[in-house]
Amino acid sequence: MATVLAFDVYGTLIDTHGVVTELEERLGKTGKGEMAAEFSRRWRDKKLEYSFRRGLMGAYVPFGQCTREALDFTDRALQTQLSDVDKDHLMTVYARLPAFAETTGALERLAATGMRCVAFSNGTREAVEGLLEQAGIRERFEDVISVDEIKRFKPDPAVYAHLRNRLEVPPGDTWLISSNPFDVIGARHAGLHAAWVRRSLDAPFDPWGIEPDLTVTDLDALSDRLG
Incomplete structure (x- = not known):
């Protein structure tokens, strides 16, 4: 799988x-x-x-x-x-913010490895679809999964359970990719793998004793590690 x-x-x-x-x-x-x-x-x-x-x-x-x-x-x-x-x-x-510069290329390389990519957001599906479209990266994702579908917000455990249910994939085969430590910790607490995109070297990670499986500086580094 x-x-x-x-x-x-x-x-x-x-x-x-x-x-x-x-x-x-x-x-x-x-x-x-x-x-x-x-x-x-x-x-x-x-x-x-x-x-x-x-x-x-x-x-x-x-x-x-x-x-x-x-x-x-x-x-x-x-x-x-x-x-x-x-x-x-x-x-x-x-509603029309730009993607980070390396996003498109990194997503292309990850898709080429056979990995499935989905967008998973606190935003509504409509808002996220529009944002990804204008940024020119919507086609890189097989689906958009929104917390709006269950009316909860990250890092509620129900949100990550909803993600797994929508994907029909075991937790061990599911990775959350996020620049937000609270999101990474929420996913790890719920049994998912998680990668922290530490876009600023000054950014600290919460000292909760729950660490990301992987820490990278940007999505290029992510594709190098997971590709």
Whole structure:
């Protein structure tokens, strides 16, 4: 049976900080363009926090709503005074973020080995399909599997069980590929293999005693190790 690689999307395949240039322009109108990188980081962190909190509360909403609420919060926290038009524009930009430069080539090499590749995301299927299409990599995946199908968020164990059920593949033949330590730990806790894409050498891994099976710097390195 072929090994399945389940790729996280935001931050692993797609560069979530691709919005920084747009933030510089929008924040520049209020004289705060230099805050763009910080704004991007806090927006992403808050979006994940909101998904964790909603998961614990049993108050699921689509991931896009977490993203918009996190945008509103970050605007308030940094007092950047973005208009509703600016926020709508930034949400549109978020829906067409670029893939990391090595993504296409790495996916091609992995597919050539006979491994099955799927996208596995907190985003809705519609949102992820659109994101992958505009990035030119949708055809590299045999399927898109969304947590929206069971109304839970990573790292809920039910999410990884849903992935296995959809794939109909034993846990030992399933790898999660993610740049997010919480996702890697969640997958390992659920019995899957997991590779951590450590895109920043400054990024620490959570000291929980649960380690990734494999750590790589990018998807090229992943294809070298698993290919």
